Amino acid sequence: MSVTLNHYLLASGLLFAIGFSGVLLRRNILTIFMCLELMLNAANLSLVAFSRFNLGPDGLPNYNAQILVFFIITVAAAEVAVGLAIIVALYRARQTTHVEDINSLKF
């Protein structure tokens, strides 16, 4: 049985579901941040799979999708830097990374 687009989409969806349940279940803000990265990468996998699937008339993949992945990785790297700086600032103010201890904005 050969590997088809649907297999890649299913793997990507399962990775996204793992990341999503991690965001909901975990209470450590750093682990939640890692699970966000997992979800971003699941989206990247489906983009690259579609790019490989959708060959143009010249037999080349659709490189627009791969450029979108490139931008996603760039923005995610910037996001990680800013997010971790916010977490460090938060830790300095509160001495905790537990989301249940950081609920002043909760209604």
Place this chain on the structure above:
Amino acid sequence: MSPLLFWIFAALMLVFGIGVIINRNPVASALSLVASFLCLAALFVGLNAYFIAVIQVLVYAGAVMVLFLFIIMLLDLREEQRRRFNLLAVAGGALVSLGFVAELVLVLRKFTLGQKPFAPIAQVDDVRQIGMTLFSTHNLPLQVTGVLILVATIGVVVLSKRDLK
């Protein structure tokens, strides 16, 4: 990519992904995440996206994860202590995740276009092709990304100052 390699790397990616959320020690979570990203890079190689695979290893498994480990060790985080879970939140989260997966399976069963095998690819000079597209069609987004990274750098420096004023 041979089907065997796809199954091995996809399974490893998902197992290490589960490892991220079941490890209580943040360092173990981060290392599990590195392994998951490396398997994902292997899947990218299988999809003939060599440039994206290299970027994935360099940026994610390299830079981003070093940053994560650095922060975890800087904050000297202990293992997450066991606390009472909010049962409603856990049930709701599991329900949403399982619902998402079930819906995905239902959609993919009807998606007959994606059940064909991949067509053979013509040539693999993907770095050149990506470069050409990036600097011609998508030049403005590239410049904007440069500005975004500059803003992020300044933001990090401002956030890291000891007295935020």
